[in-house]
Amino acid sequence: MTAPLLQLESITRSFGKLRAVNNLSFEMGKGEIFGFIGPNGAGKTTTMRILATLDLPDRGDAFVEGMSVLAEPRKVHNRVGFMSDRFQAYPNLDVIQYLDFFARAYGLRGKKRIATVRSVATFCGLDTFADRPATGLSKGMGQRLHLAKTLLHDPALLILDEPAAGLDPHARIEFRELLRELAAAGKGVLISSHILSELSETCDGVIVIEKGKKVVSGKIGEIAEGIKKHRHVQVRLLGDAEEAERWFLTQPLVTDVHFDGVFVTFDFQGNDEQMAELLARAIAAEIKILEFRQRQAGLEEIFLSTTKGNLQ
Amino acid sequence: MSDATVEPRVELPDGPEAPGPDTRAEEQRIGFGQSFWARVSDRANPILIRELHQAIRSKTFPATLLLSLATIVIIALLVAINVGRGSVSRFGSHAYLLAVICLTPLVILVVPMTALNSMRHEVADGALDHLFMTRLRPGQIIRGKVYATLIQFVLYLSVFAPVLALTYLLRGVDVPQIVLTLVFALLFCVAATTAGILLGAVSRWKSVGAALSGLGSIALMLTALGMMAGAEPLQRTLGWVVRGHGYQEVTALILTIVAGTVLCAMTAASILTHPYENRSTQFRVFALVLAPVGFLTLALCFRRSYLSDLLPGYSGVAAASLVLFWLFAATEQARLSPRVRTMVPKRRWLAIASIPFLPGSGRGMLFLLLLALVYMVPGALLPFLFGQSPDHYAVRASTLGWLYIIFFVGLMSWLRGKVPQTIRFNWITRSMLVVILAICCFVPLLIDLLARGRIRQWNLLHVLNPFFTLGDLWRWRELMTPMITMSVLAGIMVVLNLPAIRAGIAEVLAESRARREREA
Numbered sequence: 001m002t003a004p005l006l007q008l009e010s011i012t013r014s015f016g017k018l019r020a021v022n023n024l025s026f027e028m029g030k031g032e033i034f035g036f037i038g039p040n041g042a043g044k045t046t047t048m049r050i051l052a053t054l055d056l057p058d059r060g061d062a063f064v065e066g067m068s069v070l071a072e073p074r075k076v077h078n079r080v081g082f083m084s085d086r087f088q089a090y091p092n093l094d095v096i097q098y099l100d101f102f103a104r105a106y107g108l109r110g111k112k113r114i115a116t117v118r119s120v121a122t123f124c125g126l127d128t129f130a131d132r133p134a135t136g137l138s139k140g141m142g143q144r145l146h147l148a149k150t151l152l153h154d155p156a157l158l159i160l161d162e163p164a165a166g167l168d169p170h171a172r173i174e175f176r177e178l179l180r181e182l183a184a185a186g187k188g189v190l191i192s193s194h195i196l197s198e199l200s201e202t203c204d205g206v207i208v209i210e211k212g213k214k215v216v217s218g219k220i221g222e223i224a225e226g227i228k229k230h231r232h233v234q235v236r237l238l239g240d241a242e243e244a245e246r247w248f249l250t251q252p253l254v255t256d257v258h259f260d261g262v263f264v265t266f267d268f269q270g271n272d273e274q275m276a277e278l279l280a281r282a283i284a285a286e287i288k289i290l291e292f293r294q295r296q297a298g299l300e301e302i303f304l305s306t307t308k309g310n311l312q
Numbered sequence: 313m314s315d316a317t318v319e320p321r322v323e324l325p326d327g328p329e330a331p332g333p334d335t336r337a338e339e340q341r342i343g344f345g346q347s348f349w350a351r352v353s354d355r356a357n358p359i360l361i362r363e364l365h366q367a368i369r370s371k372t373f374p375a376t377l378l379l380s381l382a383t384i385v386i387i388a389l390l391v392a393i394n395v396g397r398g399s400v401s402r403f404g405s406h407a408y409l410l411a412v413i414c415l416t417p418l419v420i421l422v423v424p425m426t427a428l429n430s431m432r433h434e435v436a437d438g439a440l441d442h443l444f445m446t447r448l449r450p451g452q453i454i455r456g457k458v459y460a461t462l463i464q465f466v467l468y469l470s471v472f473a474p475v476l477a478l479t480y481l482l483r484g485v486d487v488p489q490i491v492l493t494l495v496f497a498l499l500f501c502v503a504a505t506t507a508g509i510l511l512g513a514v515s516r517w518k519s520v521g522a523a524l525s526g527l528g529s530i531a532l533m534l535t536a537l538g539m540m541a542g543a544e545p546l547q548r549t550l551g552w553v554v555r556g557h558g559y560q561e562v563t564a565l566i567l568t569i570v571a572g573t574v575l576c577a578m579t580a581a582s583i584l585t586h587p588y589e590n591r592s593t594q595f596r597v598f599a600l601v602l603a604p605v606g607f608l609t610l611a612l613c614f615r616r617s618y619l620s621d622l623l624p625g626y627s628g629v630a631a632a633s634l635v636l637f638w639l640f641a642a643t644e645q646a647r648l649s650p651r652v653r654t655m656v657p658k659r660r661w662l663a664i665a666s667i668p669f670l671p672g673s674g675r676g677m678l679f680l681l682l683l684a685l686v687y688m689v690p691g692a693l694l695p696f697l698f699g700q701s702p703d704h705y706a707v708r709a710s711t712l713g714w715l716y717i718i719f720f721v722g723l724m725s726w727l728r729g730k731v732p733q734t735i736r737f738n739w740i741t742r743s744m745l746v747v748i749l750a751i752c753c754f755v756p757l758l759i760d761l762l763a764r765g766r767i768r769q770w771n772l773l774h775v776l777n778p779f780f781t782l783g784d785l786w787r788w789r790e791l792m793t794p795m796i797t798m799s800v801l802a803g804i805m806v807v808l809n810l811p812a813i814r815a816g817i818a819e820v821l822a823e824s825r826a827r828r829e830r831e832a
Contacts, residue, residue, distance in 0.1 A: 092366040110350045
């Protein structure tokens with residue numbers, strides 16, 4: 001049986017009396033993008049630093065492709081690329097010199113090093129900026145350089161701490177595309193961000209933590225199903241919306257009906273079959289329906305309903 | 313490259329392919345020249361390559377180089393103007409002195425300050441985290457910076473080489489003196505640079521880092537100024553050494569500088585390393601290695617008649633000068649950290665041998681006792697090997713020094729076991745030593761003052777005051793009473809620490825056994 005790409009086993013890390021990470025466990029596989037979300041001070045960065053072997057847990061262990069971050073940190077280094085939330089390029093180096101330095105530091109040699117630096121720079125769209133000073137790049141290009149540095153040793157797992165912070169929408173979309181390409185190439189990506197809409201479009205799954213503890217984890221759709229006690233339905237109508245609103249109010253299992261100017265919305269507490277029956281009844285009652293849909297809970301809703309926003 | 317299994321890559325409709333381990337197509341496009349230089353430079357430390365790239369593009373390095381060239385031209389012009397107005401050799405020696413004065417701030421101040429700033433930026437910008445994710449270790453990072461120093465030193469030297477050659481041609485100085493000056497310049501440059509790197513690393517401690525770093529910079533500046541001001545007497549001393557005098561002192565000085573440099577580098581590496589990593593073993597090995605190196609140097613460099621004093625004296629000096637080693641070793645957290653646990657040797661005999669060198673306060677106390685033996689026994693017995701009987705007083709004084717160390721460090725180790733096992737309490741316990749020493753020194757003095765109205769001379773109340781005891785009794789050569797008292801007190805401390813020592817040994821053996829079982 002092959003080991004999962006990333007496996008955390010009861011990681012605990014305290015700073016004095018503060019328990020930054022508390023008995024945290026989860027797994028992720030190759031080619032998956034997982035969002036790692038939680039309020040400020042929830043322990044995201046500490047966890048990521050432990051996975052990157054930059055910090056050590058008081059208890060528990062984490063494994064990257066079966067390699068322990070405690071026992072085999074050097075093997076883990078070969079498999080992990082960590083993009084921290086702090087990035088400051090070295091002064092008096094151009095982009096290629098900067099990447100070349102890190103390629104040397106990762107142990108790449110000779111032609112392989114030159115070729116890797118070129119190919120990573122091209123992939124990250126830095127080839128046209130090769131001679132620019134590394135400190136003179138825009139925020140977006142700086143993040144690309146940071147990502148390029150992280151990719152040099154071809155890691156199987158990318159750990160990205162707030163990579164999109166401070167990027168404009170255009171740069172953010174480009175960055176998202178890069179991540180998708182990397183996931184398509186088989187790399188696992190664990191990404192933390194406060195821009196939840198961004199994550200929901202990129203991630204296959206999420207891990208939500210608060211006060212160092214895992215609150216919920218899994219595929220976004222599955223979590224959304226799990227946390228919703230009732231379905232939220234939107235109906236777009238042709239004709240008199242007020243009459244339809246009154247009709248829906250009389251139906252069983254329907255609550256909280258209101259018209260927002262475009263849609264009649266209501267909460268439905270039944271199952272799929274009962275919802276299909278409701279739709280059939282509405283058509284039989286000659287309500288002219290253009291659109292009838294169940295609204296999916298987004299990452300923001302998951303985050304708000306699972307966390308209390310408590311700071312440590 | 314990663315040896316991880318990577319899924320087949322997916323061709324994307326837009327943009328380049330995601331980077332993977334296969335870069336053969338790109339490699340084929342690389343020309344012979346570029347490939348050759350890539351292979352040649354592969355052997356160099358990556359930090360060295362980066363520092364050189366940075367230095368070439370920076371403003372400081374070319375500016376100081378140009379300034380040095382201008383200085384050389386001025387010196388040459390001064391010599392040219394004055395030739396014919398007196399003794400040629402006098403101009404030679406003056407020009408030589410002037411060149412040395414100009415070279416001094418470059419090698420003692422500019423180069424170390426560059427290293428200090430480089431390290432400080434690396435710490436402040438969080439760049440170290442990126443480096444630690446690579447294959448570079450703290451030691452390699454520091455070595456890379458020292459190598460960059462050597463290159464800068466050679467470059468500055470090449471600028472000054474014409475003047476040095478000119479001074480020789482004018483017969484102001486001879487070749488051995490020039491060589492010795494350059495050797496010392498190199499030694500001081502590397503030592504000051506390592507100290508600069510240490511001061512840069514210290515800025516990691518946010519509370520005191522800036523102050524320490526600032527003070528260190530001032531110290532470097534004062535050293536450079538002092539050496540510039542004292543260039544003439546220093547050159548006279550070197551001339552005296554060249555004529556065959558004082559080689560013992562010079563050897564001792566060189567060894568002290570080398571040991572200090574190694575110690576600075578190790579301390580800097582230890583500051584950069586995570587507290588859970590093994591930061592102890594290297595220091596413990598260093599302290600152990602100092603014993604044979606020191607004894608051997610003394611035995612080889614000094615006349616036999618001096619050895620009866622010197623060898624036991626070295627043991628005593630080592631006890632006092634390495635007090636921080638003993639203190640740090642014996643006041644660490646008692647248990648092995650998760651990372652160090654993975655480093656315990658699997659083989660039983662290797663695990664047993666590694667016990668005194670692994671971190672932990674109990675093991676630290678065991679290490680102290682081992683070191684006391686390693687220093688005291690040769691100090692007392694080696695003179696016999698050279699046909700000398702050791703000076704009894706020197707042996708007693710050094711033994712008494714070790715007894716003080718065992719007592720105070722043992723007390724700290726015992727106290728460490730009584731407080732929470734966090735890193736903060738390591739430091740609290742260490743700082744307690746100052747308080748306890750102050751109490752041991754001042755309370756008896758106060759009692760003397762209150763009871764007798766004045767402090768006349770040493771009495772048993774002052775036995776825990778090592779400064780008074782060794783200082784006062786030095787004159788009277790009366791060490792038996794404090795020796796006996798301190799032997800009892802040190803013995804008590806050893807007994808109090810026995811449970812911790814036993815636990816320290818048991819932990820290592822249990823971890824070694826567990827590793828064997830896991831692998832079986």
